[in-house]
Amino acid sequence: MSSDVSPSPPRSEELVHDAVIRLAGNSQDGIQSIGGFLARLAGRSAQEVMTYMTIPATISGGPSIFQVRMGSGEVLSAGDEADVLVAFYQHSYENHIDQLKDGGILLYDSDHVEPKEEDKKYLKVGVSIAALTVEALGGSAREKGKNLFTLGLLARIFRLDVEKLRGIFKDRFGGKSEDILRNANLAFDSGYSFPIDNVLDRYYSFQAPDESGPPQVTMDGNTAITLGLLTGGVRYGSGYPITPWSTIMEMLRAQLPKYGGLFVQAEDELAAVSIAIGFAYSGRLAITGSSGPGISLKQEALGWATMAEIPLVVINVQRGGPSTGLPTNVEQSDLLQAIYGSHGDCPRVVLAAQNVKDCFYTALEACKIAREYSVPVFVLSDMALASRIEAFDEPDLEALTVEPTLDLEDRPEGYKPYDLKRMTRHAPPGTWIEGGKFPQVTGLEHDETGHPSGNPEMHVKMMSKRRDKIKKLADSFPPSKIFGDQEGETLVVGWGSTWGPIRETVIRERSNGKAMGHLQIRHVNPLPNDLEAIFKRYENVVVVEMNDEGLYGYGQLATLLRAQTCNPAIRSLTKTDGLTFKIREIMKGVQEQTEQA
Amino acid sequence: MSAPSAPKKIERGTITKKGIAADHPTWCPGCGDFAVLAAFFKTLEKLQFPQEKIVTLAGIGCSSRFPYFVNTHGGHFIHGRSLPFATGVSLGRDDLHVFVFGGDGDGFSIGGNHLDHAGRKNIRLTYVIMDNFVYGLTKMQTSPTSPQGFKSKTDPMGAIDRPTNPMRKLLSSGATFVGRTHATQIKHMMAMYERAINHDGFSVVECLSECVEFYKGAFDAAIPRKGGAFEVIDEEEHDVTNMASALALAEEEWPGKFGVYYQKKEPTKNELEQANIEKARIKSKGASDLDLLKATFAAMK
Numbered sequence A: 001m002s003s004d005v006s007p008s009p010p011r012s013e014e015l016v017h018d019a020v021i022r023l024a025g026n027s028q029d030g031i032q033s034i035g036g037f038l039a040r041l042a043g044r045s046a047q048e049v050m051t052y053m054t055i056p057a058t059i060s061g062g063p064s065i066f067q068v069r070m071g072s073g074e075v076l077s078a079g080d081e082a083d084v085l086v087a088f089y090q091h092s093y094e095n096h097i098d099q100l101k102d103g104g105i106l107l108y109d110s111d112h113v114e115p116k117e118e119d120k121k122y123l124k125v126g127v128s129i130a131a132l133t134v135e136a137l138g139g140s141a142r143e144k145g146k147n148l149f150t151l152g153l154l155a156r157i158f159r160l161d162v163e164k165l166r167g168i169f170k171d172r173f174g175g176k177s178e179d180i181l182r183n184a185n186l187a188f189d190s191g192y193s194f195p196i197d198n199v200l201d202r203y204y205s206f207q208a209p210d211e212s213g214p215p216q217v218t219m220d221g222n223t224a225i226t227l228g229l230l231t232g233g234v235r236y237g238s239g240y241p242i243t244p245w246s247t248i249m250e251m252l253r254a255q256l257p258k259y260g261g262l263f264v265q266a267e268d269e270l271a272a273v274s275i276a277i278g279f280a281y282s283g284r285l286a287i288t289g290s291s292g293p294g295i296s297l298k299q300e301a302l303g304w305a306t307m308a309e310i311p312l313v314v315i316n317v318q319r320g321g322p323s324t325g326l327p328t329n330v331e332q333s334d335l336l337q338a339i340y341g342s343h344g345d346c347p348r349v350v351l352a353a354q355n356v357k358d359c360f361y362t363a364l365e366a367c368k369i370a371r372e373y374s375v376p377v378f379v380l381s382d383m384a385l386a387s388r389i390e391a392f393d394e395p396d397l398e399a400l401t402v403e404p405t406l407d408l409e410d411r412p413e414g415y416k417p418y419d420l421k422r423m424t425r426h427a428p429p430g431t432w433i434e435g436g437k438f439p440q441v442t443g444l445e446h447d448e449t450g451h452p453s454g455n456p457e458m459h460v461k462m463m464s465k466r467r468d469k470i471k472k473l474a475d476s477f478p479p480s481k482i483f484g485d486q487e488g489e490t491l492v493v494g495w496g497s498t499w500g501p502i503r504e505t506v507i508r509e510r511s512n513g514k515a516m517g518h519l520q521i522r523h524v525n526p527l528p529n530d531l532e533a534i535f536k537r538y539e540n541v542v543v544v545e546m547n548d549e550g551l552y553g554y555g556q557l558a559t560l561l562r563a564q565t566c567n568p569a570i571r572s573l574t575k576t577d578g579l580t581f582k583i584r585e586i587m588k589g590v591q592e593q594t595e596q597a
Numbered sequence B: 001m002s003a004p005s006a007p008k009k010i011e012r013g014t015i016t017k018k019g020i021a022a023d024h025p026t027w028c029p030g031c032g033d034f035a036v037l038a039a040f041f042k043t044l045e046k047l048q049f050p051q052e053k054i055v056t057l058a059g060i061g062c063s064s065r066f067p068y069f070v071n072t073h074g075g076h077f078i079h080g081r082s083l084p085f086a087t088g089v090s091l092g093r094d095d096l097h098v099f100v101f102g103g104d105g106d107g108f109s110i111g112g113n114h115l116d117h118a119g120r121k122n123i124r125l126t127y128v129i130m131d132n133f134v135y136g137l138t139k140m141q142t143s144p145t146s147p148q149g150f151k152s153k154t155d156p157m158g159a160i161d162r163p164t165n166p167m168r169k170l171l172s173s174g175a176t177f178v179g180r181t182h183a184t185q186i187k188h189m190m191a192m193y194e195r196a197i198n199h200d201g202f203s204v205v206e207c208l209s210e211c212v213e214f215y216k217g218a219f220d221a222a223i224p225r226k227g228g229a230f231e232v233i234d235e236e237e238h239d240v241t242n243m244a245s246a247l248a249l250a251e252e253e254w255p256g257k258f259g260v261y262y263q264k265k266e267p268t269k270n271e272l273e274q275a276n277i278e279k280a281r282i283k284s285k286g287a288s289d290l291d292l293l294k295a296t297f298a299a300m301k
């Protein structure tokens, strides 16, 4: 067997809390699916899991990574450094070796990778992965299956539950031809039976997870948003493809007909938002979505929805901007666009999901708010959340599922769609109005009946109506929850997908003896009412976000929070390198910001 | 905008001349659009759809003010996007009668791409383009249908760009009913509207409607009383299902012919989506929303 492993006796077993496995290869190597299998296995074992991946922007392959962190306790980020690096090629090794922990395992394809002799910090395990896979699958020249061979190796190293893995293969490949499932098992078995014991100095074994809770579901953020929308009663939508939003529209297109609804692929984003507004005007809760460039195109029509007080859910899966920017990297630079993007004073609601589980609950909440407040509601997600996989407790669907209804009840005579004393309730076409005066829904300023009005006083009143209902929404928020120290040295504030790395930072710093709290803001417009009081309880408030510090030295949320609270203790930690925050970056940045204060 | 007209009670069930009119139109006296509105009222009186099921939609422009003057559910959307807006309404609610009105700028310029796709998708609705060869609301700029040489505020030396050929554009959009009429010919207009409305699919009618304020006399060549000729298509000779002969008609010299250029029954997107829904429902054995969600989550375990 061709493997240049240095023999040494079998070893002990090390009980681990969590482990980070980074798989580095090219996009066609199927490393995403190894990651996916591991994530699902973790989910089925009541373990926590988080993944992180990069895919090349080009379609024809190119370097790609998938990182899985799985463990028995709470997994908050995909991990700064890897315990195991799997390198398929020389470039995979060279580009990622710095991410491997001292003492970690470098598992490499010995036919393609030559690690540096002098590198003694890691345990080097060379296996001719591609060649052995070809051998296992009966000499076909194709390397397809080497991902499963590698999974076999990992299963051995980590003492993974092989029966559960086989169950997952069966779910994944069972529907296809028998050959495919058989080959998958063959490749896996040959990896699993490889005598890797000869070189390892230890096995890893996960601490037994607590399996008493509800069953876990495993999915990526875009799937969680899609399921949140379905659970929240969305049955209609329209969009135009753009990475990383497209998979939401693809799933909705496939799913909605089962629910009696439909999703329209529009000719562009101008049409997509207009079609969605048409659905909403016709009485159907609808969604549209995109990434930054497409959201720019939707802005005029979104202004109409605010003016006409039509409910709508808008998803923005953010990526690096401006313009085509960094289309496959993460950034949180569309916050102000979401809040202020349309022309005129145009109040609307903006929510930000903080992890995959929260993608589900945020989408659900957006549906509820859109309906109750008759307003467009943005859900901000991002590239990192879109594609990473997490496991979370299965939601209580019985309690949460909303079956949509079409409200065509007769309206009484003198019906005022824009009653100044009441929340607007749109009367869709098909509704009979007693007395027979039918409403017009317009983007022109209007009076209480919806009739256009150029009266300056009416404009002021209607402007307040549209603004005050958003303020009323803020009044309904529960008190903000702070993790960790409720007062003292430093409060770290974030929004969106920075939740995990910030939380992990705060946990570590508190164990280092610092008095630190963490507040992640899910409602970014309107903001919660209690922020001003909360901020006063800390010496420093550091806002961490993945966008530029701007002309005045503050990121987008930091700018808003300073304007809202006039609190000079608010500082800003930003970055735009297209990668998620590492724990050490936040530790260092917060440290620097608070020293400056 | 004039004050809302005094409330007049109307009864459910019958469309009357009084009951279908809303605000008095704000158009300039003599504007061709008045006649378009009058013909629409008469057609609705004849067809007698349940009034609450009629919906009148528009973009922005003088002509796009139309919904305010019709007492039905109405939507005054943004410039150029009335067709996608109406697409959502039509696909969201198959029980409605969806009408879209707008100008040449709204339809052929800013909304030109939407026309191609609403046509191609064969959305069930009726669209009337009130073509006046000029931008009326914004006060006399060149429109996509302004002829070369037309002096506008944006072309003080005369328009130099070749105008859109409306019929060719509509035919190539994939619309399954394409008609052409003239606002001075009430009976012809009504006949066109009625045929368009009865067509199951994307039906569009171009109606030459003079802007007396900014392009007076634009259509005199098609007005017999002003020495022009209003020539109607002879459907004995022209096969309306023949695209090549429809395109040949579109190439005729100004002012060309009026009537139905093209009409063919093709499946609507409304029907096709409904068929998809039914297929999916059969496959999932009509499971409830909750059951469907549970099954989806079960696959994520």
Ligand SMILES: Cc1ncc(C[n+]2csc(CCOP(=O)(O)OP(=O)(O)O)c2C)c(N)n1
Binding pocket: B060, B061, B062, B063, B064, B079, B102, B103, B104, B105, B106, B107, B130, B132, B134, B135, B136, B137, B138, B143
């Ligand atoms: C996005 C946007 N751009 C420009 C305008 C200004 N605008 C309003 S109507 C119009 C053109 C109207 O011409 P047409 O559609 O031919 O209608 P008409 O007034 O001639 O009936 C323009 C340019 C607008 N309202 N919105």
Ligand code: SF4
Binding pocket: B026, B027, B028, B030, B031, B032, B033, B062, B063, B132, B136, B137, B210, B211, B212, B213, B214
């Ligand atoms: S400006 Fe022209 S199109 Fe507009 S109302 Fe007056 S006559 Fe009609």
Ligand SMILES: [Mg+2]
Binding pocket: B061, B103, B104, B105, B130, B131, B132, B133, B134, B135, B136, B143
């Ligand atoms: Mg015009």
